Amino acid sequence: xxxxxxxxxxxxxxxxxxxxxxxxxxxxxxxxxxxxxxxxxxxxxxxxxxxxxxxxxxxxxxxxxxxxxxxxxxxxxxxxxxxxxxxxxxxxxxxxxxxxxxxxxxxxxxxxxxxxxxxxxxxxxxxxxxxxxxxxxxxxxxxxxxxxxxxxxxxxxxxxxxxxxxxxxxxxxxxxxxxxxxxxxxxxxxxxxxxxxxxxxxxxxxxxxxxxxxxxxxxxxxxxxxxxxxxxxxxxxxxxxxxxxxxxxxxxxxxxxxxxxxxxxxxxxxxxxxxxxxxxxxxxxxxxxxxxxxx
Amino acid sequence: xxxxxxxxxxxxxxxxxxxxxxxxxxxxxxxxxxxxxxxxxxxxxxxxxxxxxxxxxxxxxxxxxxxxxxxxxxxxxxxxxxxxxxxxxxxxxxxxxxxxxxxxxxxxxxxxxxxxxxxxxxxxxxxxxxxxxxxxxxxxxxxxxxxxxxxxxxxxxxxxxxxxxxxxxxxxxxxxxxxxxxxxxxxxxxxxxxxxxxxxxxxxxxxxxxxxxxxxxxxxxxxxxxxxxxxxxxxxxxxxxxxxxxxxxxxxxxxxxxxxxxxxxxxxxxx
Numbered sequence: 001x002x003x004x005x006x007x008x009x010x011x012x013x014x015x016x017x018x019x020x021x022x023x024x025x026x027x028x029x030x031x032x033x034x035x036x037x038x039x040x041x042x043x044x045x046x047x048x049x050x051x052x053x054x055x056x057x058x059x060x061x062x063x064x065x066x067x068x069x070x071x072x073x074x075x076x077x078x079x080x081x082x083x084x085x086x087x088x089x090x091x092x093x094x095x096x097x098x099x100x101x102x103x104x105x106x107x108x109x110x111x112x113x114x115x116x117x118x119x120x121x122x123x124x125x126x127x128x129x130x131x132x133x134x135x136x137x138x139x140x141x142x143x144x145x146x147x148x149x150x151x152x153x154x155x156x157x158x159x160x161x162x163x164x165x166x167x168x169x170x171x172x173x174x175x176x177x178x179x180x181x182x183x184x185x186x187x188x189x190x191x192x193x194x195x196x197x198x199x200x201x202x203x204x205x206x207x208x209x210x211x212x213x214x215x216x217x218x219x220x221x222x223x224x225x226x227x228x229x230x231x232x233x234x235x236x237x238x239x240x241x242x243x244x245x246x247x248x249x250x251x252x253x254x255x256x257x258x259x260x261x262x263x264x265x266x267x268x269x270x271x272x273x274x275x276x277x278x279x280x281x282x283x284x285x286x287x288x289x290x291x292x293x294x295x
Numbered sequence: 296x297x298x299x300x301x302x303x304x305x306x307x308x309x310x311x312x313x314x315x316x317x318x319x320x321x322x323x324x325x326x327x328x329x330x331x332x333x334x335x336x337x338x339x340x341x342x343x344x345x346x347x348x349x350x351x352x353x354x355x356x357x358x359x360x361x362x363x364x365x366x367x368x369x370x371x372x373x374x375x376x377x378x379x380x381x382x383x384x385x386x387x388x389x390x391x392x393x394x395x396x397x398x399x400x401x402x403x404x405x406x407x408x409x410x411x412x413x414x415x416x417x418x419x420x421x422x423x424x425x426x427x428x429x430x431x432x433x434x435x436x437x438x439x440x441x442x443x444x445x446x447x448x449x450x451x452x453x454x455x456x457x458x459x460x461x462x463x464x465x466x467x468x469x470x471x472x473x474x475x476x477x478x479x480x481x482x483x484x485x486x487x488x489x490x491x492x493x494x495x496x497x498x499x500x501x502x503x504x505x506x507x508x509x510x511x512x513x514x515x516x517x518x519x520x521x522x523x524x525x526x527x528x529x530x531x532x533x534x535x536x537x538x539x540x541x542x543x544x545x546x547x548x549x550x551x552x553x554x555x556x557x558x559x560x561x562x563x564x565x566x
Contacts, residue, residue, distance in 0.1 A: 067522050103519045127556075129495065129556070131520050131524070132438070132459075134527060138520060149519040
């Protein structure tokens with residue numbers, strides 16, 4: 001398939017079921033909301049090494065937040081709901097509770113919920129207090145700055161992790177430019193995040209390794225420097241650099257939409273070839289064929 | 296479809312109207328509705344003797360007339376909407392668990408006493424012991440929201456355990472008397488001895504208050520919960536200013552004669 005000058009490989013991205021939550025963090029200024037959002041979603045690129053994947057979904061204007069202050073919404077994903085609950089407590093406790101002026105709210109109505117504020121309240125050492133407003137319970141935790149307000153329960157949903165695009169070009173600058181254009185376009189899609197730095201991974205991995213202790217290792221098939229050394233290289237002649245964008249979403253549709261706009265943007269920005277990663281279709285529940293995304 | 300009851304004339308004696316709640320009327324046929332007995336003084340009176348009845352019983356009931364001799368309207372209601380188009384007697388909405396009860400005039404004493412859920416809105420003023428405890432009970436209101444657009448009498452929120460009481464006007468003496476938890480917002484100021492014997496509850500007020508000496512000043516700050524709560528009240532139709540939402544409040548902790556985990560938050564005047 002072709003999209004302008006770009007070859008689009010007739011393959012599909014294979015994604016997995018994860019559990020996801022939306023966290024709304026507000027603060028006294030956009031800058032402090034951003035600080036909290038970055039910390040909250042830091043070191044959360046891949047479940048392989050970080051136990052969860054997270055990213056800032058978007059900035060929120062004051063009129064969009066529960067307490068009328070500027071904020072950010074972040075999405076956090078983990079392989080199972082128990083793990084998601086633990087990650088929420090750990091991360092909100094260590095990065096939002098500690099951040100000046102912040103408050104933290106659930107951003108997702110869902111049948112299933114994780115207890116977050118109800119765990120963090122113990123930081124109050126008995127001085128915490130709860131308030132119920134409109135059927136939602138909040139915890140007021142006294143802190144040295146003043147008071148931290150956190151909602152008790154956060155909605156969690158079955159989500160999708162591991163949607164992806166792989167972008168190939170003749171050199172790093174061109175490939176990265178195309179990946180940046182794709183990531184920028186994807187950021188406009190609500191309900192999806194790209195968990196890697198700047199939304200882009202330069203080190204896509206395969207399952208397993210020749211070293212038994214490692215559960216993942218470099219995706220040698222797509223390393224341009226190994227093209228002449230491995231039998232199963234997928235790097236075409238003339239390609240000098242490859243980037244991957246991983247997409248996690250609260251449902252399949254946001255992932256599909258992010259891939260669609262990202263694919264178009266990457267092609268327009270000079271990608272030579274765009275493909276996607278899969279495991280033969282046998283592992284992941286969600287398949288996103290690139291054929292369906294090309295106009 | 297709305298069931299409308301129109302008062303024929305003032306009843307000869309106080310009426311026990313606890314039978315009137317949307318879910319209790321909803322299953323009745325018209326003949327059963329006509330015969331429904333309410334205690335009026337020491338004798339029963341049929342509903343049709345007291346009211347002209349029109350419409351179909353469902354989850355929306357409207358009662359028109361001066362209901363100040365009717366006690367317990369909407370008591371224990373569990374859903375639907377009950378609109379009382381006039382002033383009402385004592386114990387309106389007491390023990391209600393869900394639904395919306397709107398009083399378009401004034402409410403008598405003990406409105407919302409022992410309430411557990413739902414929303415009680417009083418467009419006029421409320422009497423004593425708003426959201427308070429029933430006689431002999433330790434705990435008063437245990438959940439839900441009470442909004443009063445006028446003033447409230449003495450001992451509002453007495454024994455309050457959970458829930459929110461918001462009063463646009465002035466709240467009488469001893470607000471939050473022996474309250475266990477929950478929140479009282481007095482947009483128009485507080486009477487004497489607020490929070491007497493209070494254990495954990497919050498009282499928020501916008502003007503200086505005559506505090507008991509058993510309350511101690513903690514600090515002046517912007518409590519994040521107050522902003523959230525006031526925005527909710529504004530959304531429900533109370534006149535809340537941006538200054539009140541964004542303002543700094545002085546926190547007084549007490550009652551020192553009790554657990555001392557309660558608080559009275561007083562809005563600081565703008566510099």
